[in-house]
Amino acid sequence: MSLIFPRKGLTAHPLNNSPDYRSTLKRAPSQPLILLPHMLSETTGPVFGHVAVSETDSDLTRHHAGEPLGERIIVSGRVLDEDGRPVPHTLIEIWQANAAGRYVHVKDQHPAPLDPNFTGAGRALTDAEGRYRFVTIKPGAYPWRNHHNAWRPAHIHFSLFGPSFLSRVITQMYFPGDPLFPFDPIFQSITEERARNRLISRFDLDTTQPEWALGYRFDIVLRGREATPTEEPHEH
Amino acid sequence: MSIEKPDGLTPSQTIGPFFAYGLTPRAYGRPELATEQVAGESVAGERIRIEGRVLDGDGEPVGDAMIETWQADSEGRFQAAGNAGFTGFGRAEATAEGAFFFETVRPGALPGPNGSRQAPHLAVSIFARGLLVRLATRIYFDDEPGNAQDPVLALVPAERRGTLIARRGADGVFRFDIRLQGEGETVFFDL
Numbered sequence A: 001m002s003l004i005f006p007r008k009g010l011t012a013h014p015l016n017n018s019p020d021y022r023s024t025l026k027r028a029p030s031q032p033l034i035l036l037p038h039m040l041s042e043t044t045g046p047v048f049g050h051v052a053v054s055e056t057d058s059d060l061t062r063h064h065a066g067e068p069l070g071e072r073i074i075v076s077g078r079v080l081d082e083d084g085r086p087v088p089h090t091l092i093e094i095w096q097a098n099a100a101g102r103y104v105h106v107k108d109q110h111p112a113p114l115d116p117n118f119t120g121a122g123r124a125l126t127d128a129e130g131r132y133r134f135v136t137i138k139p140g141a142y143p144w145r146n147h148h149n150a151w152r153p154a155h156i157h158f159s160l161f162g163p164s165f166l167s168r169v170i171t172q173m174y175f176p177g178d179p180l181f182p183f184d185p186i187f188q189s190i191t192e193e194r195a196r197n198r199l200i201s202r203f204d205l206d207t208t209q210p211e212w213a214l215g216y217r218f219d220i221v222l223r224g225r226e227a228t229p230t231e232e233p234h235e236h
Numbered sequence B: 001m002s003i004e005k006p007d008g009l010t011p012s013q014t015i016g017p018f019f020a021y022g023l024t025p026r027a028y029g030r031p032e033l034a035t036e037q038v039a040g041e042s043v044a045g046e047r048i049r050i051e052g053r054v055l056d057g058d059g060e061p062v063g064d065a066m067i068e069t070w071q072a073d074s075e076g077r078f079q080a081a082g083n084a085g086f087t088g089f090g091r092a093e094a095t096a097e098g099a100f101f102f103e104t105v106r107p108g109a110l111p112g113p114n115g116s117r118q119a120p121h122l123a124v125s126i127f128a129r130g131l132l133v134r135l136a137t138r139i140y141f142d143d144e145p146g147n148a149q150d151p152v153l154a155l156v157p158a159e160r161r162g163t164l165i166a167r168r169g170a171d172g173v174f175r176f177d178i179r180l181q182g183e184g185e186t187v188f189f190d191l
Helices: A008-012 A193-197 B145-149 B158-164
Strands: A072-080 A091-096 A121-125 A131-137 A142-144 A150-152 A155-160 A169-174 A214-217 B047-055 B065-070 B089-093 B099-105 B121-128 B135-141 B165-168
Touching: A091 A131, A121 A131, B047 B121, B065 B099, B089 B099, B135 B158, B158 B165
Parallel strands: A072 A214, B135 B165
Antiparallel strands: A072 A131, A091 A121, A091 A155, A142 A150, A155 A169, B047 B099, B065 B089, B065 B121, B121 B135
16 A cells, blocks of 8 residues: 555645735745655655653643633544545644633734633644544634734644655634634635635534533545555656 | 545645744743754764755745755665654744754755656755745755756756755855745745
């Protein structure tokens, strides 16, 4: 079995040239990208064992002496490849604002309170079936200066490696029914509606814990699928 | 066992400006997954230092970028192939001046398609506020004779090839600036 990395699924991604998101204007490359045949440097990638993750890393409500303020939530799901097979033992890193919409980051100037009991960063490894689970606080929306009265919908940043340099992705998970979606140029930079909607987690009663926390499900699909005998091992 | 085929890839979104306490959290006192020190002292090979800056279309520093590198060891082997202590993975947060560095071992050459040889290089990802999808490039080295036969450099128009090649200064440090846009724009790859 070997993984191949077809390019046709890449249309799900936004273009860096997305001028409604103003920070792209001086940062998006102006020259066309050069098609790179997949070689060893691309089809391999870093592997992170359990040494990278401690047990409490995935529970962001337990990183300080006290409990953070806000709505406790459980975010869980599976990491899959393009064929729907689990991506086991792969690292997920997350970071987010607190319940008031404030990031711990030193440059965040939003005048909303910091929470001494919440940093908002976590890590997890998927299990053998590609499953992961975080306990955290539902992040708040926050203003930014992209345009008049610009507000980001509540989101959690996700960073994943998967099996190779090609499967590396950083994305954002959103919450269902957010009224800010139509006005957010970062979310709207994904032009295919179906692809956009894949970034919206869904409320899930099965993973909701009674008297404790709401559950949200968010499955992540990374590049890579199994080669079939009719396919070349590398796409050129 | 039947497996349901997913609807499609999870789309990329920007890393945003506030990733440091999550991904490069040295200043926040949290443990780091990886740093700009790519190879520990026990790892065999020629020690090299690469320095550069990330610059935008106006030549202004990009002060909120994260740069990741991925490379083979000095014998052309990737992680977990009998080279203990070598991950081959580096991660750096650009400073407010857009500056970054990596300290590693010079990678070995690698096999390429159709019997070709790839000259030593690092695979590089650049993430930043304003980048909705990471940018991918490569760092080659100006003192490698194998560059002339490298199958990837051969794909790049000659006048832009230099943007992929780190230049060694009199101090022994390799310089590699990343220009996201405009004059001297770095070559980025469609993966």
